[in-house]
Amino acid sequence: xxxxxxxxxxxxxxxxxxxxxxxxxxxxxxxxxxxxxxxxxxxxxxxxxxxxxxxxxxxxxxxxxxxxxxxxxxxxxxxxxxxxxxxxxxxxxxxxxxxxxxxxxxxxxxxxxxxxxxxxxxxxxxxxxxxxxxxxxxxxxxxxxxxxxxxxxxxxxxxxxxxxxxxxxxxxxxxxxxxxxxxxxxxxxxxxxxxxxxxxxxxxxxxxxxxxxxxxxxxxxxxxxxxxxxxxxxxxxxxxxxxxxxxxxxxxxxxxxxxxxxxxxxxxxxxxxxxxxxxxxxxxxxxxxxxxxxxxxxxxxxxxxxxxxxxxxxxxxxxxxxxxxxxxxxxxxxxxxxxxxxxxxxxxxxxxxxxxxxxxxxxxxxxxxxxxxxxxxxxxxxxxxxxxxxxxxxxxxxxxxxxxxxxxxxxxxxxxxxxxxxxxxxxxxxxxxxxxxxxxxxxxxxxxxxxxxxxxxxxxxxxxxxxxxxxxxxxxxxxxxxxxxxxxxxxxxxxxxxxxxxxxxxxxxxxxxxxxxxxxxxxxxxxxxxxxxxxxxxxxxxxxxxxxxxxxxxxxxxxxxxxxxxxxxxxxxxxxxxxxxxxxxxxxxxxxxxxxxxxxxxxxxxxxxxxxxxxxxxxxxxxxxxxxxxxxxxxxxxxxxxxxxxxxxxxxxxxxxxxxxxxxxxxxxxxxxxxxxxxxxxxxxxxxxxxxxxxxxxxxxxxxxxxxxxxxxxxxxxxxxxxxxxxxxxxxxxxxxxxxxxxxxxxxxxxxxxxxxxxxxxxxxxxxxxxxxxxxxxxxxxxxxxxxxxxxxxxxxxxxxxxxxx
Numbered sequence: 005x006x007x008x009x010x011x012x013x014x015x016x017x018x019x020x021x022x023x024x025x026x027x028x029x030x031x032x033x034x035x036x037x038x039x040x041x042x043x044x045x046x047x048x049x050x051x052x053x054x055x056x057x058x059x060x061x062x063x064x065x066x067x068x069x070x071x072x073x074x075x076x077x078x079x080x081x082x083x084x085x086x087x088x089x090x091x092x093x094x095x096x097x098x099x100x101x102x103x104x105x106x107x108x109x110x111x112x113x114x115x116x117x118x119x120x121x122x123x124x125x126x127x128x129x130x131x132x133x134x135x136x137x138x139x140x141x142x143x144x145x146x147x148x149x150x151x152x153x154x155x156x157x158x159x160x161x162x163x164x165x166x167x168x169x170x171x172x173x174x175x176x177x178x179x180x181x182x183x184x185x186x187x188x189x190x191x192x193x194x195x196x197x198x199x200x201x202x203x204x205x206x207x208x209x210x211x212x213x214x215x216x217x218x219x220x221x222x223x224x225x226x227x228x229x230x231x232x233x234x235x236x237x238x239x240x241x242x243x244x245x246x247x248x249x250x251x252x253x254x255x256x257x258x259x260x261x262x263x264x265x266x267x268x269x270x271x272x273x274x275x276x277x278x279x280x281x282x283x284x285x286x287x288x289x290x291x292x293x294x295x296x297x298x299x300x301x302x303x304x305x306x307x308x309x310x311x312x313x314x315x316x317x318x319x320x321x322x323x324x325x326x327x328x329x330x331x332x333x334x335x336x337x338x339x340x341x342x343x344x345x346x347x348x349x350x351x352x353x354x355x356x357x358x359x360x361x362x363x364x365x366x367x368x369x370x371x372x373x374x375x376x377x378x379x380x381x382x383x384x385x386x387x388x389x390x391x392x393x394x395x396x397x398x399x400x401x402x403x404x405x406x407x408x409x410x411x412x413x414x415x416x417x418x419x420x421x422x423x424x425x426x427x428x429x430x431x432x433x434x435x436x437x438x439x440x441x442x443x444x445x446x447x448x449x450x451x452x453x454x455x456x457x458x459x460x461x462x463x464x465x466x467x468x469x470x471x472x473x474x475x476x477x478x479x480x481x482x483x484x485x486x487x488x489x490x491x492x493x494x495x496x497x498x499x500x501x502x503x504x505x506x507x508x509x510x511x512x513x514x515x516x517x518x519x520x521x522x523x524x525x526x527x528x529x530x531x532x533x534x535x536x537x538x539x540x541x542x543x544x545x546x547x548x549x550x551x552x553x554x555x556x557x558x559x560x561x562x563x564x565x566x567x568x569x570x571x572x573x574x575x576x577x578x579x580x581x582x583x584x585x586x587x588x589x590x591x592x593x594x595x596x597x598x599x600x601x602x603x604x605x606x607x608x609x610x611x612x613x614x615x616x617x618x619x620x621x622x623x624x625x626x627x628x629x630x631x632x633x634x635x636x637x638x639x640x641x642x643x644x645x646x647x648x649x650x651x652x653x654x655x656x657x658x659x660x661x662x663x664x665x666x667x668x669x670x671x672x673x674x675x676x677x678x679x680x681x682x683x684x685x686x687x688x689x690x691x692x693x694x695x696x697x698x699x700x701x702x703x704x705x706x707x708x709x710x711x712x713x714x715x716x717x718x719x720x721x722x723x724x725x726x727x728x729x730x731x732x733x734x735x736x737x738x739x740x741x742x743x744x745x746x747x748x749x750x751x752x753x754x755x756x757x758x759x760x761x762x763x764x765x766x767x768x769x770x771x772x773x774x775x776x777x778x779x780x781x782x783x784x785x786x787x788x789x790x791x792x793x794x795x796x797x798x799x800x801x802x803x804x805x806x807x808x809x810x
């Protein structure tokens with residue numbers, strides 16, 4: 005066994021084998037996989053192994069398409085062919101029009117990745133799958149490339165190719181410990197000796213937290229028992245001249261696919277069960293949980309109604325084994341938060357179908373620092389300190405129970421809530437606040453007009469349309485107040501802070517005390533890494549503010565680039581402070597009544613920051629605006645947040661102050677052309693392609709990503725960011741919707757919503773460069789139907805920013 009290598013991958017299931025293979029494909033061949041038993045002896049061996057192209061985001065569609073292409077190549081390899089039923093086709097059923105509209109949206113998302121889905125009616129579903137009934141059925145989504153694969157053969161084929169490229173695989177080699185050294189390299193301790201390496205990858209399936217504990221971290225991954233059974237042969241299948249398509253049924257929470265001349269039928273029962281919460285038997289290898297068909301009888305009855313043939317056939321065998329889930333159901337693939345040279349590829353509940361793509365994207369991140377797609381949807385850092393064992397288990401149960409029911413826009417499911425709150429959460433709830441969730445934080449979405457108000461989540465404009473419009477009107481004409489909790493806040497101190505930040509960002513960093521500026525950080529490839537507000541509090545202190553979701557992501561990036569001489573220090577204040585946003589033409593009047601000092605435009609102009617008191621509460625006040633109106637961000641320590649809130653509410657009484665929420669802010673920022681990180685700002689594009697030219701200073705002597713950005717300039721833009729106005733009033737565009745020209749997909753929507761002050765349906769997105777000129781006529785698929793659209797100036801409301809400067 006080697007004592008020195010570049011990467012050690014721990015775990016020999018689909019995650020580990022795919023990562024090892026793809027590392028060799030990226031040019032790193034001095035790599036090793038260690039497995040405590042045999043390859044595929046964990047969850048992989050009993051997987052139902054369905055391989056679908058369906059994904060809710062373009063990144064997920066892209067990685068699944070890669071899996072399908074790779075698996076087809078492996079299956080066709082004459083030297084080592086594997087069993088892969090490719091392109092049997094698959095149907096996701098629906099019995100409500102809202103579900104059908106969701107399928108139309110997802111078909112548009114896939115189109116932008118070169119994947120063609122088809123939305124079909126109930127009769128066509130039955131024609132393609134003759135075993136199903138059309139009772140209580142509207143239709144479904146057809147995936148022509150759906151199929152299934154032999155899990156053990158797949159992993160052996162990947163391991164074989166990795167070995168041929170120079171990688172090594174050590175079976176029956178349990179890892180007993182991990183030691184990280186001062187240079188950030190690792191020693192992997194095993195029962196057969198130690199291996200020194202640069203990088204460690206945790207690919208340990210349901211044993212993920214056994215290895216996590218060895219490096220002092222906990223991963224938000226929990227296991228669920230999952231059952232399926234195999235039937236005896238079915239006459240209709242024996243007599244059919246084609247293989248039955250795969251079926252996924254959100255109506256009755258089951259799936260099925262053909263297995264020989266019978267069916268494999270799996271269940272997502274409501275009376276589901278976590279597994280391994282109190283530890284896992286070391287001898288649980290190639291093992292299963294006890295059968296428990298009583299638990300799935302309610303689901304089975306629904307399957308009988310949909311597929312009457314199941315009532316006439318016997319059960320051949322039953323499989324009940326653990327599968328892993330994360331807090332949101334998507335896997336964790338990428339850097340381990342707070343650790344250097346440590347990565348994970350875990351929580352793969354659909355591991356066999358997606359694993360080829362996950363290993364591909366992870367290998368790119370390890371070798372190149374980034375992948376070809378923005379991988380935030382699977383990034384381990386999207387969950388922060390709230391990702392504990394109990395929350396993960398609750399969300400795993402909820403995701404399991406809703407396996408085939410996608411999230412609607414603005415839908416935030418109830419399990420594990422609330423997990424992050426401020427002193428104002430119950431106060432705002434009493435005021436009628438409806439909350440959404442941002443990085444675990446309960447954040448006000450809107451204020452309900454009555455206690456019995458209920459929202460029907462939909463891809464269309466719904467009951468909240470007028471509610472949000474009234475909130476926007478209050479901000480535009482008078483003054484509004486909202487809480488922005490969880491905002492990522494890092495205090496940067498030291499004599500070298502500003503010079504260091506100047507090298508971290510692609511624009512100018514203001515050095516004037518009491519001023520605020522917006523900056524963009526690039527990765528080594530010259531593309532957008534982060535967006536930050538930098539506030540100069542004093543000679544040695546800068547506050548770095550960014551999106552709530554960026555808490556771990558941005559801290560990792562900043563810490564990675566800290567100077568070695570100790571001239572710069574970082575301290576997170578994210579969980580100790582909260583922002584109260586006061587916005588509207590009367591906001592200065594309210595602030596002046598609640599806080600001593602001169603708040604005039606001359607004494608405290610736009611983009612200023614100062615320490616102050618709001619009532620009796622200490623605060624840091626910034627004159628910045630995400631709404632486009634005169635506005636102030638009032639940063640307050642959480643233990644005095646309620647006092648500041650009361651002072652502002654009292655001061656606002658005579659000015660008609662009204663509470664508003666994040667959905668009103670979303671509308672207003674679209675009208676201003678402001679971006680959202682990880683919606684409009686992604687790692688696939690540079691700041692020039694993202695229409696942020698004014699924040700780029702290529703004449704600076706040095707900043708991260710500068711040389712790569714200069715190469716982009718020479719090559720020309722890959723795509724360009726645009727704002728669009730849509731000619732429809734029934735629904736907004738949603739992220740992932742396709743932008744078309746003469747029926748051809750030429751771009752993708754990143755954000756969309758109604759602009760109440762401009763009375764326009766606004767969207768943002770990236771298009772091929774030749775379609776980016778203002779005035780260009782295009783169309784956008786809205787719930788699957790093309791709607792006329794035109795490229796417009798990104799700032800549709802107060803383009804001179806006169807209101808914010810007033």
